[in-house]
Amino acid sequence: MRPRRGPVRVVIGEDQALMREGLALLLERDGFEIAALANDADALVRAAGLHHPDLVVADIRMPPNEADDGLRAALEIRRSAPGVALLVLSQHVLPRYATELMDAGAERLGYLLKQRVADVETFCSDVRRICAGGVVLDPEVVSAMLARVRRDDPVERLTPRQREVLALMAEGRSNQAIAKQLFLTEKAVAKHVSHVYHELGLLPCPDDHRRVLAVVSFLTSESAAASSAATPM
C-alpha cells in the first residue's frame, strides 16, 4: 500500500445508478473519498487514469458489451497502475475470474458478491483490508474453488476442520476472526493453520495477508492444474 495521508480515494464503476450511488454513500460514510463515478467500463478506465485513486471498485458486467467489461477494465487499470487496490463486485462469482485477478497480482485485491454490501460493517472492513494490501475472496468463490479440487490433491488430505480453517483463511480472516467464528481458541486455530501449512508444504509466515496470498495462489494454481490434468481419459 502506498504510504499516503488523508482519506482513501475511490473511483467506482457501476452501471446501475441506484447501486452506484448506494456504494458511494456507504463508502463515504465510512470515511472514504469518492474521486469519481463511472457508469461504463471505458469511463472507468478514463476516470482511473485521470484521478489516480487508491481503490477502484468495479462491477463486472457493465456496458459497452454487457459482458465482463468491468473485470477487463479493472485488470487494465491494474496493469497501468500496479499499486492501485481493486475490488471487483458481481452478482455471480466465478472461480476463473478470481484466478485471473490473482494472476494480475495477488495483493490489494477483493472479489465479492454484490450482496455482501448489505453487511455494511463487514464490507467496509473488507474494503479496508484490501486497501491495506490483503486479498479478500467471497466465501462462494472459495467454496467453489475448494469444490474444484480434484483427487491427488493435498487439500484432499486435510481434515474437515482444517479445510474450514483454510477456507476462512482464503476469505482473508485473521486467526482471531477464525477462532471467533468456529468457536475455537486462537491457539487451536494457530495449530490448525500450521497443520494446513504442513500438509500443503508451505512455510509459515508471520504476515497476515501473505499467508492468504500463499493459500489462494496455491488453490488457484492447483485448481487450474486440476482441470487440465483431467484431460486425458
Add this chain to the structure above:
Amino acid sequence: MTGTLSDVSRSAAGRRPTRLGARSPTLAVLFLAACVLALGAVEIALLFSGPVDPPWQVVLFPVVGWVYLAAGVTAWLRRPSNRMGPLMVVGALAWIGAGLANTPVQSLHTVGLVVASLPLAVVIHLLLAFPSGRLRGTLSRATVVATYFVGLVLQAPRYLYDPEEAGNLLFVADRSDLADVGHWVQHGVGAIVIVITALILARRLRDVAPQQRYVLAPLYVYSIAAVLWVPASSDLEALALWDPLTRATIQLLVLAGIPVAFAAVISLGGFARTGEIDELGAWLGADEHARPELRDALADTLGDPSLELAFWDGPSAAYVDAAGNTVALPPSGSSRAAVEVSVGRRRVGAIVYDETLIADPELVRRAGRVVAAALDRERLTAELRASRERLRISRARVVAAADTERRRIAHDLHDTLQTRLVLLAVEAHGLRSDGSVPDGAAAELEAGIETAINELRELVHGLLPAVLAERGLYAAVEDLVDRMPLPIALELDSQRAPLPPPVESTGYFVVSEALTNAVKHAHAHELGLRIQRMNGELTIEVKDDGIGGASAGTGSGLRGMAERVEALDGHLSVRSPPGGGTCVLAEVPCGS
C-alpha cells in the same frame, strides 16, 4: 418473389442443354455412314472389274444399301435412343454384302452367297422392332431369331450343293437334290416366319389408335408383301410376269422402298410421336440418379431448349417453379404457350414452350401425359423441400426467439430485481444496526432477503449462465466440467474463436444435457467431451463408459437436444448400444 416464365426460360435457354444420351453420337454415326458409303462404292467398282460386264441391274444392290443407309442415318441422328436407325444401317450392310455375290472375286462372291437372304431377314426384324427399334415380347424375339436362322443357316444348301453356284469356295458337291430340298425347306420355314410376323403386326394394328392405324397398316402391308413376293416369285411361275432381269429390278426397287417408307413415317405423324414418347419412356426407365433432369429430358425430346416446367401449387392455387416461387403462365398472343399436365383429373403442372419451335400442342400434351407422374413427383419433392425449409426456418426462429427472451429476462432480472434486493438488504441491515426494530425480526428479514438474492441468482444462472454470457461457450463448458462429480477428459478447440450466440446457447445446452444424462442415468465412471470447430461446423462429442441404451426417442432430453440442433440446420446422432456406453454427437453449422 414473382417472375414470369419468360424470364425463367431465358435463363434456362442460356444453360447448356443436356443431351439425352450420355454423349453425342453424331460424329461416330457420320463416320460409320462414310465407311458404308465407301464400301458400296468399292463394290460397284468391283462389279465392273471382271472381263465381262454384268447387266447394269447389279448396281442396284449397293444402291439399295445406300438408300437404307440414308434412311438409317437420318433416323439415328434424329432419335439417338431409338434403335431403328442402327438397324437400318445394318440393313445397308446386308444389301452391300448380298451384292458381293455379283462380283467376279471368288471369295467375295462366296460371302455374297452366304448373306444373300440377309436383307429380307433384316426387313422382318425392322418390322417387328418398329417403332422403337427394340423387340417387345418373347414371340417377337423368337420370330426374329428364326428369321436370321432361315436367312443364314437354311441358306447353306444353296452354296454347298447347288450346281449353279459351283464357282464358290464353299461348294462341296454337285447334289442338286439336296439343294432343292434345302431351297424348299428355306422357303417353307421362311413363309411360316412371315405369316407369324404378319399375325403379330395385325395384332399390333388392332391395339393402336385409329390415327396411327392409317399410317401403320399400309407400311406393314407393303413390307410384308414385298418380303413375300421376292421368294414367292421364283417359286410360282404365275407371279413371274416379267423376264428375270426386269423382275429382279422391280423387286429391288420395291425392297428399297421399305426404308423410304419407314423414313416417311418418321417424318410424318405416327413414328415421330411414338419415337418421342419412346425416348421419354426410356428416360422414365433410366436410373434416377444417372438420368438428366425432367425439364432437360423434355426440352431435348421436344426440341425446345427454352422449355420450362411449372408446378401447380394447390394451396396457393398458382403455378410455382422448382424453388417454390410463384410464376405466371405466358399470356396468349406471346410466342410462348403452355400445356397443362394432369394426373387423373388433378392438375399437377404445366409445360411452357416456344410456339415457334413446337407448332403442334398435341405433341407437348402427349409428352406431358407420359411424364405426368414424374412431374407430379417432382412437384411433391419441391413442395416437400419448401415446406421442410419453412419448418426449419420457423423452428430456428422459435429457438432464436426463446433464446433472446431468456437473455432479456436474465438481463432484466440481473439489472433491476437483483440490485433492488441488494439495496433492500442494505436497508434491512441498517434497521438492525440502528435498533429501531427488534433484533431477531431484523435478522430474519435480512436472512430472508439474502435467500431471495441467492434464489434469484440461481434462477438467472438457469436462464443464462453468467460465464456463457460473459465468456462464451468454451469457458462455460470448462466451468460446467469443473462442477461435474466425475472426471471428464476435456478437449476444446484450440482457437476458441467466438461463436454466434444461438450456436453458443445450443452448444451449451447440448453439453449440459449430455453431461447431466451421463452422470444421472448412465452409471458412467469416466466421461469424454470434445468440442471442435472445423470447416464452418462446430462438432460436440460427449462420450461415457456407462450402461448405454439411450435413444433420442425415449429420453426427452435427447429429443430436445436434437430439436435445438436441427433448428440450426445441424445434426444430432446418438450411439448408445446396451452396455457399450453412450456417444452423443452434435454437428452445428457456425459460419466460417
